[in-house]
Amino acid sequence: MEAAAAAAAAAAGGGCGSGPPPLLLSEGEQQCYSELFARCAGAAGGGPGSGPPEAARVAPGTATAAAGPVADLFRASQLPAETLHQITELCGAKRVGYFGPTQFYIALKLIAAAQSGLPVRIESIKCELPLPRFMMSKNDGEIRFGNPAELHGTKVQIPYLTTEKNSFKRMDDEDKQQETQSPTMSPLASPPSSPPHYQRVPLNHGYSKLRSSAEQMHPAPYEARQPLVQPEGSSSGGPGTKPLRHQASLIRSFSVERELQDNSSYPDEPWRITEEQREYYVNQFRSLQPDPSSFISGSVAKNFFTKSKLSIPELSYIWELSDADCDGALTLPEFCAAFHLIVARKNGYPLPEGLPPTLQPEYLQAAFPKPKWDCQLFDSYSESLPANQQPRDLNRMEKTSVKDMADLPVPTQDVTSDDKQALKSTINEALPKDVSEDPATPKDSNSLKARPRSRSYSSTSIEEAMKRGEDPPTPPPRPQKTHSRASSLDLNKVFQPSVPATKSGLLPPPPALPPRPCPSQSEQVSEAELLPQLSRAPSQAAESSPAKKDVPYSQPPSKPIRRKFRPENQATENQEPSTAASGPASAATMKPHPTVQKQSSKQKKAIQTAIRKNKEANAVLARLNSELQQQLKEVHQERIALENQLEQLRPVTVL
Amino acid sequence: MAVCIAVIAKENYPLYIRSTPTENKLKFHYMVHTSLDVVDEKISAMGKALVDQRELYLGLLYPTEDYKMFRKLHNSYTDVMCNPFYNPGDRIQSRAFDNMVTSMMIQVC
Numbered sequence: 001m002e003a004a005a006a007a008a009a010a011a012a013g014g015g016c017g018s019g020p021p022p023l024l025l026s027e028g029e030q031q032c033y034s035e036l037f038a039r040c041a042g043a044a045g046g047g048p049g050s051g052p053p054e055a056a057r058v059a060p061g062t063a064t065a066a067a068g069p070v071a072d073l074f075r076a077s078q079l080p081a082e083t084l085h086q087i088t089e090l091c092g093a094k095r096v097g098y099f100g101p102t103q104f105y106i107a108l109k110l111i112a113a114a115q116s117g118l119p120v121r122i123e124s125i126k127c128e129l130p131l132p133r134f135m136m137s138k139n140d141g142e143i144r145f146g147n148p149a150e151l152h153g154t155k156v157q158i159p160y161l162t163t164e165k166n167s168f169k170r171m172d173d174e175d176k177q178q179e180t181q182s183p184t185m186s187p188l189a190s191p192p193s194s195p196p197h198y199q200r201v202p203l204n205h206g207y208s209k210l211r212s213s214a215e216q217m218h219p220a221p222y223e224a225r226q227p228l229v230q231p232e233g234s235s236s237g238g239p240g241t242k243p244l245r246h247q248a249s250l251i252r253s254f255s256v257e258r259e260l261q262d263n264s265s266y267p268d269e270p271w272r273i274t275e276e277q278r279e280y281y282v283n284q285f286r287s288l289q290p291d292p293s294s295f296i297s298g299s300v301a302k303n304f305f306t307k308s309k310l311s312i313p314e315l316s317y318i319w320e321l322s323d324a325d326c327d328g329a330l331t332l333p334e335f336c337a338a339f340h341l342i343v344a345r346k347n348g349y350p351l352p353e354g355l356p357p358t359l360q361p362e363y364l365q366a367a368f369p370k371p372k373w374d375c376q377l378f379d380s381y382s383e384s385l386p387a388n389q390q391p392r393d394l395n396r397m398e399k400t401s402v403k404d405m406a407d408l409p410v411p412t413q414d415v416t417s418d419d420k421q422a423l424k425s426t427i428n429e430a431l432p433k434d435v436s437e438d439p440a441t442p443k444d445s446n447s448l449k450a451r452p453r454s455r456s457y458s459s460t461s462i463e464e465a466m467k468r469g470e471d472p473p474t475p476p477p478r479p480q481k482t483h484s485r486a487s488s489l490d491l492n493k494v495f496q497p498s499v500p501a502t503k504s505g506l507l508p509p510p511p512a513l514p515p516r517p518c519p520s521q522s523e524q525v526s527e528a529e530l531l532p533q534l535s536r537a538p539s540q541a542a543e544s545s546p547a548k549k550d551v552p553y554s555q556p557p558s559k560p561i562r563r564k565f566r567p568e569n570q571a572t573e574n575q576e577p578s579t580a581a582s583g584p585a586s587a588a589t590m591k592p593h594p595t596v597q598k599q600s601s602k603q604k605k606a607i608q609t610a611i612r613k614n615k616e617a618n619a620v621l622a623r624l625n626s627e628l629q630q631q632l633k634e635v636h637q638e639r640i641a642l643e644n645q646l647e648q649l650r651p652v653t654v655l
Numbered sequence: 656m657a658v659c660i661a662v663i664a665k666e667n668y669p670l671y672i673r674s675t676p677t678e679n680k681l682k683f684h685y686m687v688h689t690s691l692d693v694v695d696e697k698i699s700a701m702g703k704a705l706v707d708q709r710e711l712y713l714g715l716l717y718p719t720e721d722y723k724m725f726r727k728l729h730n731s732y733t734d735v736m737c738n739p740f741y742n743p744g745d746r747i748q749s750r751a752f753d754n755m756v757t758s759m760m761i762q763v764c
Binding site for chain 1: 733734737738739740741748749750751
């Protein structure tokens with residue numbers, strides 16, 4: 001390019017400005033101009049322009065250019081008429097009376113110069129210039145030099161990677177759009193080969209559709225872009241040197257993604273996801289998680305995104321941006337946003353400060369509604385702020401919301417967590433203050449979503465503090481079956497509304513053993529207390545603790561922390577069937593009660609000092625006590641039966 | 656109102672520490688470190704009073720906080736934790752966390 005410019009400069013310097021100077025065009029320009037010339041010539045009825053006599057003719061010197069295609073083209077460049085006259089004069093068409101290829105090319109280059117803000121001089125065309133831009137009508141995918149009456153105000157951007165970015169700075173008003181386009185296009189790594197660029201031209205007018213206020217923007221660009229994917233995809237040089245095929249395919253897919261990004265990155269909206277990208281992301285999502293309406297857990301997503309070879313801090317930041325509700329898992333729209341950000345980053349785009357509106361989950365769900373996403377739609381609609389959305393997005397959201405609201409399932413965990421939090425007396429007072437404090441910032445949707453979750457986390461802190469305090473388990477003194485311990489468990493059940501749900505989290509549902517410190521404690525407790533049950537306690541603990549631990553994590557969708565604070569009843573019901581399977585039915589379910597009570601009593605005492613006992617508790621205590629005594633007997637009997645079986649088996653094993 | 660915010664790891668090193676530039680940062684570092692001693696003292700207290708004391712110490716901090724700081728801090732901290740790319744023990748480099756801390760330091764200062 002520079003060589004060509006230098007040669008042109010030298011040639012122009014050599015030959016003065018009398019006639020059209022010999023013009024050396026870059027390859028891109030060459031292709032573009034020859035195409036345009038061919039169109040003009042073809043439109044004029046001649047063959048593909050190769051010889052001067054075949055060229056279109058324009059009546060020189062007319063104030064209003066003739067209806068020839070060349071004149072139309074020049075008018076399409078949106079330069080003032082006098083500039084066009086200057087150009088035609090300079091290029092020598094007026095002199096020779098027709099637009100030969102040389103004149104045509106010079107004229108085109110002068111148009112480009114004029115559009116870049118340079119004066120219409122021969123010297124202007126010596127330097128590198130962007131390709132000239134012409135207003136086109138959007139009849140079909142091809143460039144047409146339509147009549148001015150048909151021009152709809154769309155612009156075709158012929159992308160042109162040039163080193164002279166400063167030329168972009170001096171623009172007319174109509175080129176201001178390009179000013180935003182070119183800096184964003186330049187980082188793209190694709191080589192400035194003209195044919196793909198030029199082929200992209202007719203499709204790029206779809207991009208401009210989005211910029212203008214015309215309707216029906218989305219379908220046409222998406223359709224138009226699809227045929228382009230193939231040639232671009234084939235040219236993507238994915239580094240296929242990875243030994244693992246999976247990784248190789250992934251890397252290739254990332255480079256294909258880069259090409260897709262090139263094709264589909266709207267010059268001023270690199271954060272918009274196109275249809276092909278969307279499909280690609282959805283396929284990748286499905287490869288990680290078959291159910292599109294469920295989540296990808298954090299670790300799975302981490303492994304997947306680490307393959308993109310971005311640095312960990314960047315991936316961390318991308319995660320921060322895309323995981324809108326900060327739950328450690330990615331829904332489909334969150335995943336698409338994250339993937340899109342990764343692709344953009346790999347293509348050289350700097351990461352944004354905040355999640356762009358086109359990547360927010362609400363927008364993504366609205367733009368690409370699918371029936372499987374009903375629950376997330378409801379989730380987002382319950383909390384989404386319309387402030388961020390553009391008017392047409394709102395329209396779409398409203399339509400889909402009206403459509404999908406009828407089918408929507410029960411409120412998701414955000415709403416349920418709201419209910420749970422309403423139970424907590426200590427948190428309630430802080431709630432309204434928190435909500436009122438949050439200003440209407442762009443992150444409002446995130447903060448609003450975070451609010452319900454924050455309440456659940458607030459309980460976690462106390463619980464964690466308690467748990468940590470209990471972590472070095474001290475063997476409690478032996479017979480601990482007192483009223484207080486039994487009462488503590490019942491207090492939980494009875495005072496569930498008033499007792500902070502931390503208790504319920506701490507106290508795992510009775511049938512199963514509580515997590516973490518509890519198995520060890522329960523073992524010790526059972527050893528100390530119920531000698532007859534000694535043999536069964538450890539096994540039970542071993543059985544139930546994994547079962548208990550599995551249950552929260554297996555509950556779909558996998559949000560263990562939140563699930564733990566579900567109403568105890570529900571958790572209890574969930575736990576009971578699972579542990580019932582592991583051991584003898586009724587006895588097993590009631591067996592952990594004493595152990596749980598003992599350890600929970602210790603943990604609970606601290607909280608119970610703050611809770612007032614009332615007479616209901618006492619009545620429940622007495623009832624429970626009798627129940628426990630009965631169950632203790634049953635467990636005794638079962639233990640005896642098991643020991644007998646063990647004795648029977650023992651001689652067999654010894655042999 | 657907050658002039659210094661620090662997040663200390665289990666191993667007593669700061670995961671995140673920031674103070675307003677008006678004061679000497681070193682002084683705040685020392686203060687944070689000495690506050691760890693106070694917490695340790697509370698935790699290591701023996702007997703039944705342990706839990707009560709600790710709860711009073713920490714528990715009051717949380718539900719009845721006059722400055723709505725701890726909750727926000729904790730929420731942001733959990734957000735950082737939720738990020739699968741965050742390894743526990745790393746310095747906290749989350750931009751959202753930084754923004755929140757900045758807002759807290761500015762808000763009542």
